[in-house]
Every structure is written in C-alpha cells, then in structure tokens.
Amino acid sequence: MRESTVERPSASPGAVHDQSRPDAVFKWLTAACSLVVIVIMAGIFFELVRNSGMAFREFGFSFLTTDSWNPIKGEFGAASSIYGTLVSTGIAMIIAIPLSIIIAVYLVEVAQPRVSRFIGGAVELLAAIPSIIYGMWGLFVFAALMQTHVQPFLGKHLGALPLFQGPPMGIGMLTAGLILAFMVLPFITAITRDVLMMVPPVLKESAYGVGSTMWEAVRFVSLKYGRRGIVGAVFLGFGRALGETMAVTFVIGNSHRISPSLFSAGNTIASSLANEFNEASEPIYLSSLFALALVLFCIMLAFQTIAHYWVTRMQRLEAGDR
Amino acid sequence: MIMATEERVLVKPPSEVAKQRPGEIEDASWLPVKVKVRNLNFHYGGHQALFDNSIDIPASRVTAIIGPSGCGKSTHIRVYNRIFEIYRSHKAKGTVEIDGENVLSPATDILKLRKKVGMIFQRPTPFPMSIFNNVAYGVKLHYRASRGEIADRVEDALKRGALWDEVKDKLGEPATALSGGQQQRLCIARAIAVEPELILMDEPCSAIDPVATSKIEDLIETLRDNYTVVLVTHNMQQAARVSDFTAFFYKGRIVEFGATKKIFTNPDSGQTEDYITGRFG
Numbered sequence: 001m002r003e004s005t006v007e008r009p010s011a012s013p014g015a016v017h018d019q020s021r022p023d024a025v026f027k028w029l030t031a032a033c034s035l036v037v038i039v040i041m042a043g044i045f046f047e048l049v050r051n052s053g054m055a056f057r058e059f060g061f062s063f064l065t066t067d068s069w070n071p072i073k074g075e076f077g078a079a080s081s082i083y084g085t086l087v088s089t090g091i092a093m094i095i096a097i098p099l100s101i102i103i104a105v106y107l108v109e110v111a112q113p114r115v116s117r118f119i120g121g122a123v124e125l126l127a128a129i130p131s132i133i134y135g136m137w138g139l140f141v142f143a144a145l146m147q148t149h150v151q152p153f154l155g156k157h158l159g160a161l162p163l164f165q166g167p168p169m170g171i172g173m174l175t176a177g178l179i180l181a182f183m184v185l186p187f188i189t190a191i192t193r194d195v196l197m198m199v200p201p202v203l204k205e206s207a208y209g210v211g212s213t214m215w216e217a218v219r220f221v222s223l224k225y226g227r228r229g230i231v232g233a234v235f236l237g238f239g240r241a242l243g244e245t246m247a248v249t250f251v252i253g254n255s256h257r258i259s260p261s262l263f264s265a266g267n268t269i270a271s272s273l274a275n276e277f278n279e280a281s282e283p284i285y286l287s288s289l290f291a292l293a294l295v296l297f298c299i300m301l302a303f304q305t306i307a308h309y310w311v312t313r314m315q316r317l318e319a320g321d322r
Numbered sequence: 323m324i325m326a327t328e329e330r331v332l333v334k335p336p337s338e339v340a341k342q343r344p345g346e347i348e349d350a351s352w353l354p355v356k357v358k359v360r361n362l363n364f365h366y367g368g369h370q371a372l373f374d375n376s377i378d379i380p381a382s383r384v385t386a387i388i389g390p391s392g393c394g395k396s397t398h399i400r401v402y403n404r405i406f407e408i409y410r411s412h413k414a415k416g417t418v419e420i421d422g423e424n425v426l427s428p429a430t431d432i433l434k435l436r437k438k439v440g441m442i443f444q445r446p447t448p449f450p451m452s453i454f455n456n457v458a459y460g461v462k463l464h465y466r467a468s469r470g471e472i473a474d475r476v477e478d479a480l481k482r483g484a485l486w487d488e489v490k491d492k493l494g495e496p497a498t499a500l501s502g503g504q505q506q507r508l509c510i511a512r513a514i515a516v517e518p519e520l521i522l523m524d525e526p527c528s529a530i531d532p533v534a535t536s537k538i539e540d541l542i543e544t545l546r547d548n549y550t551v552v553l554v555t556h557n558m559q560q561a562a563r564v565s566d567f568t569a570f571f572y573k574g575r576i577v578e579f580g581a582t583k584k585i586f587t588n589p590d591s592g593q594t595e596d597y598i599t600g601r602f603g
Binding site: 054112202203204205206208209212213220225227317 | 328403405408410433434436437440441443444445446449450459460463464496509512513516
C-alpha cells in the first residue's frame with residue numbers, strides 16, 4: 001500500500017505523541033504468545049526423537065516392518081500397532097463419513113426445526129461424552145452385543161471373506177472401529193451441519209428454481225458448495241480416530257498380532273502406549289514405546305499435511321487458478 | 323433431437339401478436355394472458371405481506387413490478403413458481419393461474435412448474451461447478467439427452483444468454499471465476515436452457531455494475547420475443563426502458579397496473595404519480 005501523502009491534522013498540535021511504541025509492544029506480545037505453539041510442538045518432537053533413538057539404533061528400519069513385540073526377548077516391532085491404528089481408523093471413517101453427512105443433511109434440509117434442534121443438541125452431547133465412558137460402554141454393552149448378534153450374523157453371511165472369520169469374541173478390531181465411528185460421528189456431523197447452514201439461501205432457491213428435487217439440490221449444490229468444509233470436518237474426525245486411546249484400549253483386545261480377521265484382537269499405537277508404559281522396565285522397551293509414539297506423531301503430521309494440501313488445492317481449483 | 327422425459331411444451335412463437343417496441347403498447351386487453359392472479363394473499367408467519375393481489379400478466383411481453391422496498395414485489399413473483407414453499411412459515415392463499423392452471427393447487431407437479439417458470443435472483447447464483455455444468459445442470463434434470471445434445475443445448479442457451487462469445491473458450495472453468503454481470507447472464511442462460519415459458523427476474527441488476535446492467539437490459543429486450551418476462555425492479559428508469567407493462571405495488575397491494583407508457587406519463591393513481599416523480603420511496 002502507498003503511504004498517504006495527506007498530512008493528518010492533529011486536533012491539538014501540542015499533544016502529538018509517539019504512537020509506534022505501544023504498537024511495538026503489542027506486536028512483540030502477540031508474537032511471543034504465538035511462539036508458545038512452536039516451542040511445544042518442537043519440544044515434543046525433540047523429546048520423542050531423543051528417547052526413541054535407542055530403539056531405532058537397535059532395530060533400524062525394520063522396527064516399522066516387523067510385527068513381533070516380545071518384551072521378554074527384547075524384540076520390538078511396530079508393524080502390528082501401525083496396522084491396527086490404520087485399520088481401526090479406516091473402519092471408523094468408512095462408517096462415520098456417510099452416516100455423519102446423512103445426519104447433517106437431515107438436520108439442515110429435511111427435519112422440522114424443532115426436531116433438528118433436538119437431534120442437533122443430542123449430537124453435541126455425544127461429542128461431549130468423555131472417551132473413557134465410550135470405552136466402558138463399548139466393553140460392557142456393545143462388545144456383548146457384537147458377540148451375541150453382530151459377529152455371528154456377519155460370520156454366517158459374509159464368512160467366506162477372511163475379514164469375517166474366526167470366533168466371535170465381542171472385542172477386537174471391528175468393535176474398536178465401530179466405537180471409534182460413534183466417537184468421531186458427532187464431530188463430523190456438527191461441522192458438516194454448520195457448513196450446510198452456511199450455504200446461501202438464494203443458492204438453494206436457485207437450485208430448486210430450476211426444478212431440482214430436494215435430493216438433487218442437496219447432492220449437486222449444497223454439498224458441493226460446502227465440500228471444502230466437509231473435507232476439513234472429515235480430517236478432523238480422522239485425526240481424532242487416529243489418536244483415540246482410552247475407548248480403543250478397552251475394546252480392541254490388545255494383542256500384538258496382525259490378523260486378516262476383523263474379529264480378532266489387535267492393538268493400536270495409542271492403546272499400546274496406554275497399556276504398556278507401566279510395564280516398561282527395560283530401557284529398550286521404554287525406548288521402543290517412544291519410537292511408537294514418534295511413529296504416531298509422524299502419521300498425524302503426514303495426514304495433516306495431506307489435508308492441508310488437499311483443502312488449499314480445492315480452494316485453488318474453485319477460484320479458477322487466478 | 324432431444325428425447326424428452328415428459329411431453330415437451332414448446333414455446334409458441336408469438337407471431338399472432340404483432341411485436342411492438344417497449345413503451346409503444348397502450349392496451350393489454352387484446353393480448354393473451356399468461357398469468358392470471360386473483361385474490362392472492364401472502365403471510366410470513368403472522369405477518370401479512372400481500373393483500374388481495376389480482377393481475378393479468380400478458381404473454382410474450384415484459385411486465386415490470388415497481389414499488390418501494392418491502393412492498394411485496396418479490397414476494398408476489400415468488401408465488402408464481404412456488405419457491406416460497408421451501409420455507410415452512412410462508413403461506414399463500416388465492417389463485418395463480420398460469421396458462422389456465424392454478425399453480426397453488428396441491429395437484430400441481432412442482433418440478434414441471436419450475437421447469438416452465440424460470441427464476442433469476444437478486445444476486446448471481448452460479449452453482450459451484452463449471453460454466454458448462456451450470457447450464458447443463460437443468461437440462462440433465464429434465465431431459466434424457468446424449469452428451470452431444472446437451473452440449474448443443476448449452477451452446478444455444480449461452481448464445482441466447484448473450485454470454486457465448488465470452489465463455490466459449492473456457493467452458494470448463496468454475497463459474498465463480500466469472501464477473502458478477504457474466505454470472506448473472508449465466509444464470510439467465512441456465513434458466514433458458516430448460517425451455518421455460520415464463521421468466522421471473524427478481525431485481526436481477528441490483529448487485530451488478532451499470533455496464534453489466536445495460537447488457538442484461540439488452541438481453542431482456544431479446545427475451546421478449548420468446549418468453550413472458552416479469553421483472554421486479556427498484557430502478558424506475560429500468561422499468562421504463564425495458565418493460566411493456568408496469569404494475570405499481572404499495573404496502574402489499576397492487577395500486578395500479580397498465581401500459582408502461584401510461585404509468586410513467588399519466589398514471590391514474592396519485593400514489594403512483596408520487597412514487598414515479600420521486601416524492602416517496
């Protein structure tokens with residue numbers, strides 16, 4: 001911007017004082033506060049790298065590819081935890097994304113305002129439930145339901161697939177994924193609902209104005225208009241599912257094995273960390289747990305970066321690259 | 323040839339009615355009536371916005387609706403395509419007959435109605451998709467057509483919307499990248515693409531600059547040949563320039579309706595005269 005050439009006349013010429021000093025203080029104060037974020041981030045990363053050093057020196061790259069986790073023999077590999085983290089999160093997202101979007105569409109476009117407020121409130125409450133409660137409910141109620149009804153049903157009808165073979169134990173990868181789905185659902189729903197409410201009424205009117213049905217107006221105009229926000233919501237839910245600890249620890253079975261069946265017990269990085277820090281007596285055990293944490297940190301970072309890149313790319317495409 | 327999913331209603335060439343320039347028409351009585359409104363009342367929840375509106379909109383002409391803000395101009399035309407219905411608290415009573423059929427009857431097929439009655443809004447409303455898909459959108463909703471046929475239809479609509487020359491090399495670009503005036507012409511092309519008979523324009527130039535406005539006015543001039551246009555406008559000069567007939571609304575009532583020339587030179591009502599001469603509103 002060009003500096004204004006017009007001198008601003010002072011109301012009382014004698015009272016002119018230096019305005020730059022308070023602004024300099026303000027500038028430094030805000031910058032210093034923001035620096036806290038960087039310091040915390042760098043601090044965590046540094047500690048994870050330092051503490052996991054021993055494990056990576058010992059096992060090298062194979063730490064990521066071996067699934068043996070044997071504290072007695074001192075062998076540690078992250079493969080089963082990485083697998084469990086990605087699979088349970090994957091199950092959660094496959095279920096939660098469509099369900100959340102459908103609920104959000106119902107709340108904004110279909111439901112009577114009173115019904116919408118009621119269910120919307122329930123969605124927000126669902127988001128506020130602490131994860132430990134999801135875990136307890138998952139273990140005592142939901143796992144039993146899975147064992148007696150859902151898993152036998154899946155085994156009977158889809159048992160030909162390796163995914164649904166094995167004894168119905170109630171707990172396991174599938175149950176963990178479902179609990180995760182319930183946990184991320186309110187987040188994705190709430191944000192998607194807000195995004196859909198931001199669609200300008202006049203845009204919806206023009207969609208109806210050319211003769212769209214409600215489905216067509218939602219599918220081709222509202223959801224498309226809000227897609228950037230919805231992608232953001234999905235990634236937020238994704239991040240939460242990846243790092244979720246307590247609820248998963250309750251229902252996943254905590255076994256360091258990779259099994260093709262979703263009925264069998266597994267573990268995630270977060271659940272292993274929660275379970276095993278108390279038992280980690282050997283330095284190499286402790287260091288391996290730190291290495292696991294570093295892996296989770298990097299997975300999160302990678303997905304955040306992808307999300308960021310994707311959203312900005314959509315933004316660019318929408319703006320027509322100008 | 324495009325196969326229609328329903329019986330196609332083609333626009334009748336208004337050859338039986340000799341064309342006159344806007345402002346030359348003095349009498350509506352010998353023109354066929356496109357929209358016949360009787361005793362239309364409208365409520366926004368508890369607030370009544372229209373009182374006993376009755377009007378005959380002549381076919382194949384441009385009818386302007388003028389009046390001060392909040393007088394019910396937009397509300398009135400929003401009944402014609404029943405777009406008001408997407409809000410639960412909005413209620414219309416009375417009859418609005420388009421080609422003799424009461425659109426407010428529950429038996430009306432609302433999708434066919436909105437195909438027949440296109441609408442342009444105060445702000446340009448390009449859909450979040452490419453220029454081509456914006457225009458193709460309605461075509462795909464209402465017709466079963468091959469890619470080539472859709473492309474032909476899009477080209478035709480963009481030409482009629484006076485936008486083709488400006489966008490023919492960038493049909494794949496997002497519609498939101500166009501200027502405001504171009505976006506509004508795109509919306510007109512999008513409405514035209516489904517072959518409406520009646521086009522409702524709700525202050526189509528209120529959000530765009532004067533140069534773009536004059537392009538849209540030229541476009542309305544050409545639409546006159548094939549469509550019945552109802553134009554709500556704040557701008558009295560615009561009403562005088564482009565319309566054949568003018569209705570003056572005040573506080574939810576139709577104060578006066580007649581040939582534009584008469585309304586602007588020799589209105590019957592003192593209220594109309596006061597508004598035209600700028601004494602209020």
